[in-house]
Amino acid sequence: MFIDKAEIFVAAGDGGNGIVSWRREKYVPKGGPAGGDGGKGGSVRIQVDSNATGLEWYRYSRRIAAERGGQGGASCRKGKNGEDVVLKIPPGTAVFDVETNELLFDGVTVGDEYLLCRGGQGGLGNPHFSSATNRAPNIATPGTKGEERRVLLELKIIADIGLVGFPNAGKSTLLSRLTGREIEIAAYPFTTLTPNVGFTKERISLTDIPGIVEGAHKNKGLGLTFLRHIERTKALIYVLDAASIDGRDPLSDFIVLKKELHSYNPELLSRPYVVVLNKCDLEDAKEQVELFCSKEHHAHIIQISAETGEGLTEIREILPTLIQKEKSMNWESLENEQRLTEVKKAVDEHVLPMLARDGGGIEVVDLSGDTVQIAYQGACVGCPMALQGTLSFIQQVLQSKVHPSLTVVPTFRD
Numbered sequence: 001m002f003i004d005k006a007e008i009f010v011a012a013g014d015g016g017n018g019i020v021s022w023r024r025e026k027y028v029p030k031g032g033p034a035g036g037d038g039g040k041g042g043s044v045r046i047q048v049d050s051n052a053t054g055l056e057w058y059r060y061s062r063r064i065a066a067e068r069g070g071q072g073g074a075s076c077r078k079g080k081n082g083e084d085v086v087l088k089i090p091p092g093t094a095v096f097d098v099e100t101n102e103l104l105f106d107g108v109t110v111g112d113e114y115l116l117c118r119g120g121q122g123g124l125g126n127p128h129f130s131s132a133t134n135r136a137p138n139i140a141t142p143g144t145k146g147e148e149r150r151v152l153l154e155l156k157i158i159a160d161i162g163l164v165g166f167p168n169a170g171k172s173t174l175l176s177r178l179t180g181r182e183i184e185i186a187a188y189p190f191t192t193l194t195p196n197v198g199f200t201k202e203r204i205s206l207t208d209i210p211g212i213v214e215g216a217h218k219n220k221g222l223g224l225t226f227l228r229h230i231e232r233t234k235a236l237i238y239v240l241d242a243a244s245i246d247g248r249d250p251l252s253d254f255i256v257l258k259k260e261l262h263s264y265n266p267e268l269l270s271r272p273y274v275v276v277l278n279k280c281d282l283e284d285a286k287e288q289v290e291l292f293c294s295k296e297h298h299a300h301i302i303q304i305s306a307e308t309g310e311g312l313t314e315i316r317e318i319l320p321t322l323i324q325k326e327k328s329m330n331w332e333s334l335e336n337e338q339r340l341t342e343v344k345k346a347v348d349e350h351v352l353p354m355l356a357r358d359g360g361g362i363e364v365v366d367l368s369g370d371t372v373q374i375a376y377q378g379a380c381v382g383c384p385m386a387l388q389g390t391l392s393f394i395q396q397v398l399q400s401k402v403h404p405s406l407t408v409v410p411t412f413r414d
Helices: 171-179 224-230 250-264 266-270 285-295 312-332 336-356 384-401
Strands: 005-011 044-048 063-065 085-089 093-097 103-107 113-117 148-155 161-164 196-199 205-208 235-241 273-278 301-303 360-368 371-378 407-411
Touching (some): 044 103, 063 085, 113 148, 161 171, 161 312, 224 250, 273 285, 273 312, 336 360, 384 407
Parallel strands (some): 044 085, 161 205, 161 235, 235 273
Antiparallel strands (some): 093 148, 360 371
């Protein structure tokens, strides 16, 4: 069963107590205080893990506690530190504090970690209280209590493109044909009860959102349960039933879908999209297609039959364009400093690891308009052929990962 929402109680371990003890050793009169400190309590951390696919584990583990620190020992022996607990969550999971409704952590990047509850500090043994006027302190402190809180985990699937439409419009069939993934498909509404994710050959991720009906933003049908999964998509594909099999027409379906998305989150309508008129191989589709195209002539419309494969080539060709269009829209809205940050991030993640293998490296010096200035380092400074090859590689990476209009020019430093 797919679980995308879970409320759990987490508690860090308490710190161990310090103790009162004395050094008792032959030939060492008045050995003095020798009580050990308590160990530190274990903390609770949350980590984004690519191997996690849902929140099913947290459905049955509602209370999670880290190990408490051990008590101090004689001869100034420190207590054992409690072990940390690391909670694995899938990419796209947001963590909220239940009491304040504050967003604590938005886990998007694999490997990111967040300290959810800090473990308590260990108590002090009696040697810490020894002084010139009190050589034999008979006092120790207890460990401090570990933090605890109730949190809500909410998964929003991360995908490049979301398929939205009414039940039985053919979204699952289309996703299956584009990605090759086997999905349960049947000729009745609400076959899909959980979001499906698949990847094309170009590694573009698509997600099939279970059918949206009128009033979904008010929790009608599957309602808000899955609407949130399209919030992280970069572009949308509206899948409409052109044959009106269920008694609706594609034009009214399109209007209702846009209305529901606007009611849930108006920003969704600003994303790049295409309209796919499905089931065009059926006899009743021709009239509805003509009516739709006459009313929505400004939209990018693709006529297909997911069942027969007609029109799928055109969809495959337009998918990269949708992603690139979204990148362009985001790029235009950024200030120059923010653009420079995006460029440096892409270089750190995709360029430097490759150059480091050969003992080379680069530094992003400046960004002026769409021109990136870089400085070569190490082995990259060697031969002109190597420099030109590196330059082409960097420009290709930045154009694919950041923005297609970027050009790279070298600068040299002593």
